[in-house]
Amino acid sequence: MKSYPHSAEFAAKANTTPQKYAETYQESVENNEAFWAKRAEWIDWIKKPTKIKNVNYDLNNFSIKWFEDGELNLSVNCLDRHVAENPYKPAIIWEGDHPSLHKIISYKELHSEVCRLGSALRRKGVKKGDRVTIYLPMIPEAAVAMLACARIGAVHSLVFGGFSTDSLASRIIDSQSKIVITADESVRGGKHTPLKQNVDRALDHDGTECVEKVIVVYRTGESIPMSGRRDIWYHNLIDNASEDCPPEPMNAEDPLFLLYTSGSTGKPKGVVHTTGGYLTYALSTFRDVFDIKDNDVFWCTADVGWVTGHTYVVYGPLANGTTTVMFEGVPQYPDWARIGHIVDKHDVTILYTAPTAIRAMMKEGDDYVRKSNRSSLRLLGSVGEPINPEAWNWYYNVVGEGRCPIVDTWWQTETGGILMTPIPNTVDLKPGSAMNPLYGVMPAIVDAEGAELTGAAEGNLIIKDSWPGQMRTIWGDHKRFLETYFSTYPGAYFTGDGALRDEDGHYWITGRVDDVLNVSGHRLGTAEIESALVSHPSVAEAAIVGMPHELKGQGVAAYVILKSGEEPSEMLKGEINRHVRGEIGPIANLDSLYLVEALPKTRSGKIMRRILRKLAAHEFEGLGDTSTLAEPEVVDNLINVVKADK
Numbered sequence: 001m002k003s004y005p006h007s008a009e010f011a012a013k014a015n016t017t018p019q020k021y022a023e024t025y026q027e028s029v030e031n032n033e034a035f036w037a038k039r040a041e042w043i044d045w046i047k048k049p050t051k052i053k054n055v056n057y058d059l060n061n062f063s064i065k066w067f068e069d070g071e072l073n074l075s076v077n078c079l080d081r082h083v084a085e086n087p088y089k090p091a092i093i094w095e096g097d098h099p100s101l102h103k104i105i106s107y108k109e110l111h112s113e114v115c116r117l118g119s120a121l122r123r124k125g126v127k128k129g130d131r132v133t134i135y136l137p138m139i140p141e142a143a144v145a146m147l148a149c150a151r152i153g154a155v156h157s158l159v160f161g162g163f164s165t166d167s168l169a170s171r172i173i174d175s176q177s178k179i180v181i182t183a184d185e186s187v188r189g190g191k192h193t194p195l196k197q198n199v200d201r202a203l204d205h206d207g208t209e210c211v212e213k214v215i216v217v218y219r220t221g222e223s224i225p226m227s228g229r230r231d232i233w234y235h236n237l238i239d240n241a242s243e244d245c246p247p248e249p250m251n252a253e254d255p256l257f258l259l260y261t262s263g264s265t266g267k268p269k270g271v272v273h274t275t276g277g278y279l280t281y282a283l284s285t286f287r288d289v290f291d292i293k294d295n296d297v298f299w300c301t302a303d304v305g306w307v308t309g310h311t312y313v314v315y316g317p318l319a320n321g322t323t324t325v326m327f328e329g330v331p332q333y334p335d336w337a338r339i340g341h342i343v344d345k346h347d348v349t350i351l352y353t354a355p356t357a358i359r360a361m362m363k364e365g366d367d368y369v370r371k372s373n374r375s376s377l378r379l380l381g382s383v384g385e386p387i388n389p390e391a392w393n394w395y396y397n398v399v400g401e402g403r404c405p406i407v408d409t410w411w412q413t414e415t416g417g418i419l420m421t422p423i424p425n426t427v428d429l430k431p432g433s434a435m436n437p438l439y440g441v442m443p444a445i446v447d448a449e450g451a452e453l454t455g456a457a458e459g460n461l462i463i464k465d466s467w468p469g470q471m472r473t474i475w476g477d478h479k480r481f482l483e484t485y486f487s488t489y490p491g492a493y494f495t496g497d498g499a500l501r502d503e504d505g506h507y508w509i510t511g512r513v514d515d516v517l518n519v520s521g522h523r524l525g526t527a528e529i530e531s532a533l534v535s536h537p538s539v540a541e542a543a544i545v546g547m548p549h550e551l552k553g554q555g556v557a558a559y560v561i562l563k564s565g566e567e568p569s570e571m572l573k574g575e576i577n578r579h580v581r582g583e584i585g586p587i588a589n590l591d592s593l594y595l596v597e598a599l600p601k602t603r604s605g606k607i608m609r610r611i612l613r614k615l616a617a618h619e620f621e622g623l624g625d626t627s628t629l630a631e632p633e634v635v636d637n638l639i640n641v642v643k644a645d646k
């Protein structure tokens, strides 16, 4: 297989070398605690930790604690220390949805606004440990709100602006948030979404009485109802607020944020990250993986509503004093040349985006990309889903003109930061491979019984020991946390992913091995979509599987049994799809919807998803052993329905 070495020019300036990587990795594994003690020196502590690592994966004695007697404030690490050194350096370059809009915010300005929002929140009674839901578009106020929470010790919970009212409500209820911070509207690709209206509707749900105030950022000026006692304009709130906002001293293990993500069963779970370990991990992985220099302009295209936005739009870059780009819009607006134009406009040096966006741009042809010169770029990154070699090659040759290495970064909401990637200038790149573990990360491949496979092998991916950025619990459900991640392979963290290790020892992520879908790099649980489906009055039963999708990587295929008496029709299918999008959000669009008579079930009643997956991929041969099905003849009906669908 062809692999890609780094150019001599890149290598000459790189922060590390193959040999240094090998030595540091070795050291980080052999003396893990000492390694992280050294890394923790990169942050400013109020009280330096003396205890570094306290990890025990034994379920009877379970503990994940890092730096447990340390005290710090995360916003001080992201702001105050850079204000002291370099106050006028741009912290955030904001690029609006419309190309005529941009704003540059220095570290000093960001610090001032964060402090004002922090003191205003304190005056509204927000205290350490209180939860704040942030439902904002990609505007600087989103970063300000996160950092203001961190400054006063409130726990933030971001909800992606593309989620529906119901998803927002369930996250507000689960987290019992005291405050919601939103905007009048969001704007993406010229299209407005009524965020404040969604919040109003969400707060009609039972269980949201916990919310005392709704803070509204003025983004578009669309007239919206403001309820007198509950709603406050963001600008009124901070205009009168004090800039004196003493940082709350936080224990390293105090929660920093919750972030809801889909699992294979049940409702989305609130992943909890804590302060000291998460910051250490965000700071050091950002610096290592992106080969960071002082004058870098770093652009991660992820929305702050996802973990990638938390760690690599906001916390990683700002903790390092790097300039971070925040883009409100979409790659196709006003046309497909936008990404390249933004790179040129702000002299972006590192671009970090998702395979979905790369495939979409690739499909539109090279001419759009060639409208920009992109000479400022020196490094590219990919995240969120496996990148197919074709997209990798296009990204490398067309976007990066063969000059920029690509870091294909594998990680998860649960891991807080990147766990595997080819650190620049440490290894020749293989398109589609996440290559090597980062420092201190100990991956292994196991078979279904949990036996570790050595050498070249394929199986399930586990991580044998902890790292500081690891999630600590599921909000309000520690039992589910232990069951989901630590009971499948006792003594190890189970990732839910499959992986292959090749003859050179390099890792290839093969995708989820559980019932979690990855649609355009967004995680969706099959159970979650199925329960949205059966809440439709015409639906009796439903099964969801993933299917190959040219642009999204994975699409959603639904098999639905209607209630008796319901007439199948295209109109009903459209209505069911709209219902699901309304319950979860537009990302849960059903790419295929099959109205079937029955589902293939074993005699014990378990749905054989393997068959549904094959059919959704239009593989009608080799369906494997169907003899254990309670009624093998249902497969014929399924084949007919799938074939009849255009």
Ligand code: WT7
Pocket: 261, 307, 308, 382, 383, 384, 385, 386, 387, 408, 409, 410, 411, 412, 413, 414, 434, 495, 496, 497, 509, 511, 512, 518, 521, 522, 523
């Ligand atoms: C799942 C995690 C990583 C933060 C954004 C998504 C898949 C992620 C890669 C990659 C192959 C990848 C995995 C993982 N995934 N990055 N570089 N190559 N697969 O976070 O929503 O928690 O999803 O995304 O399947 O388990 P997430």
